[in-house]
Amino acid sequence: MTIYEETVDALKEMETVASHIKSLGKIMNKTEDAKLKQLLGKVITKLQTSHANPKVKGKSTPGNLYNVKDLHIESLIKYCENIIPTKRPEWQILAERNGWAPKT
Numbered sequence: 001m002t003i004y005e006e007t008v009d010a011l012k013e014m015e016t017v018a019s020h021i022k023s024l025g026k027i028m029n030k031t032e033d034a035k036l037k038q039l040l041g042k043v044i045t046k047l048q049t050s051h052a053n054p055k056v057k058g059k060s061t062p063g064n065l066y067n068v069k070d071l072h073i074e075s076l077i078k079y080c081e082n083i084i085p086t087k088r089p090e091w092q093i094l095a096e097r098n099g100w101a102p103k104t
Contacts, residue, residue: 002088002089002090003030003031004081004090005084007024007036008066011066011073011077014063015064017051017060018051020047020065021044024044024047028040033090033094039075042072043065043076
């Protein structure tokens, strides 16, 4: 399973906001993809802000983030789902971004 599939799976999990922050944070610490890190950071910040809301007081009902109408979450899903069908590992995507190409 690629880091991109893992990210989409994490968004689909039925978890509390705190659990989503933790699981997405683990993915963010594991990846070397700067674009993925940036997108994850925006989603995590958004979740932390909503979780810290005094009306919520740290409590939340489990839910999935996959269908949430939020620009940052939608951008993260779109990014990952555009890469998943290519079946390329993260190292190859990063290498190609830096000018590497497979020998033909």
